[in-house]
Amino acid sequence: DGGITQSPKYLFRKEGQNVTLSCEQNLNHDAMYWYRQDPGQGLRLIYYSQIVNDFQKGDIAEGYSVSREKKESFPLTVTSAQKNPTAFYLCASSSRTGGTDTQYFGPGTRLTVL
Amino acid sequence: AQSVTQLDSHVSVSEGTPVLLRCNYSSSYSPSLFWYVQHPNKGLQLLLKYTSAATLVKGINGFEAEFKKSETSFHLTKPSAHMSDAAEYFCVVSDWGGGYNKLIFGAGTRLAVHP
Numbered sequence: 001d002g003g004i005t006q007s008p009k010y011l012f013r014k015e016g017q018n019v020t021l022s023c024e025q026n027l028n029h030d031a032m033y034w035y036r037q038d039p040g041q042g043l044r045l046i047y048y049s050q051i052v053n054d055f056q057k058g059d060i061a062e063g064y065s066v067s068r069e070k071k072e073s074f075p076l077t078v079t080s081a082q083k084n085p086t087a088f089y090l091c092a093s094s095s096r097t098g099g100t101d102t103q104y105f106g107p108g109t110r111l112t113v114l
Numbered sequence: 115a116q117s118v119t120q121l122d123s124h125v126s127v128s129e130g131t132p133v134l135l136r137c138n139y140s141s142s143y144s145p146s147l148f149w150y151v152q153h154p155n156k157g158l159q160l161l162l163k164y165t166s167a168a169t170l171v172k173g174i175n176g177f178e179a180e181f182k183k184s185e186t187s188f189h190l191t192k193p194s195a196h197m198s199d200a201a202e203y204f205c206v207v208s209d210w211g212g213g214y215n216k217l218i219f220g221a222g223t224r225l226a227v228h229p
Contacts, residue, residue, distance in 0.1 A: 004157075040123075042204055042219030043158075058216075090157055102148070103217060105157035 003027070004106035006091050011111045013078070013085065021076045021109045023091035030096055032074035033103060036060060037088040046089075049074055050096075078111065086113045116141050116209040120220035128228050133192040135223045137205030140186065146208035147188045148217070149179055153201045161203075164188065175199070200227045 004025045013019045025032065031050050035043040045058030049068040063082025068074055074093075078085045088110050092103040121136040139145060146165050150158040162173025169181040179190045188205060205220040 006157075040221065042118075042221050043217075044219075045216065048216075088155075092158075102160055102163060104160070105150075107157045108155070110155065 004091060004093055004104060006089075006106040006109050008109060009107070011109055013111060013113050015113060016080045018077055018079050019111065021078070021089055021091075021111070023074045023076065023106060024072055025074075025091075025093045025104075025106075026072060027093055027095075027104065028071070029093035029104075030071070031094045031101075032068070033092040033094075034058075034064070034066065034074070034076045035090045035092065037090060037108075043090060046076065085111055087111060116145065116207045116218045118205050118207050118218055118220040120203075120205050120223050122223050123221065124224050124226070126226040126228065127195045129197055130194050133190070133195045133199065133225065135190040135203050135205075135225065137188045137190065137220060138186055139188060139205070139207045141207060147179075147181065148206040148208070149173065149177070149188075149190050150204045150206060151201050152204065152222075158204065161190070195225075195227045197227050197229070200225055 007022045033048045034046040037043050044060050046064050047066045049055040052071050055066050055068050065077045090108045091106040094101040094103045117140040119138045144166050148163045149161040152158045161177050162171045164171045164181045172178045177192050202222045202224050204222050207218045209216040209218050
């Protein structure tokens, strides 16, 4: 089955820890994205990548880091510098970054800071 | 800059009655518009998208939306609600800012369906 997988589904972090969220896609898409979702709000873009070994900051990149070493994978690290990391994190991908290209979403990871 | 306003944060309907979820957008050019649905603790699923072809767009699960440029609206409708339609719905506009497909999300409309 083609699709996007995210792991883990639930993640708990102690204050001061870095954690890494996994995102994998087997859709052969060039572009991948990370979004953050807070209750009662739409999604906000953290980082995006249009191609392997390249990525760009989105609207709320502070306290986050990413890498894109493989086309299929786009992991997100939530660092201790992120002051309010408790949220639902969604990964997405699209075949290109054109305005009409559909972004397909993974099932999400819920991160809670203890 | 592009923006999206979903006019209702909550909509409640009875099963079998019509659904209307309202969305207005702001765009300096002909936009691409999307509706996504999100069930609790799940990812987003694409319902339909408008890309400057037919103004009436049909999507999955009996949903459709009509692009009205004069009203800058892209309302989502369904003739008859089903219990499984209860979810959060996001209206989204595509923004070409920075040369990539940046999606601008509305705040969402939570649809409740009662027996």
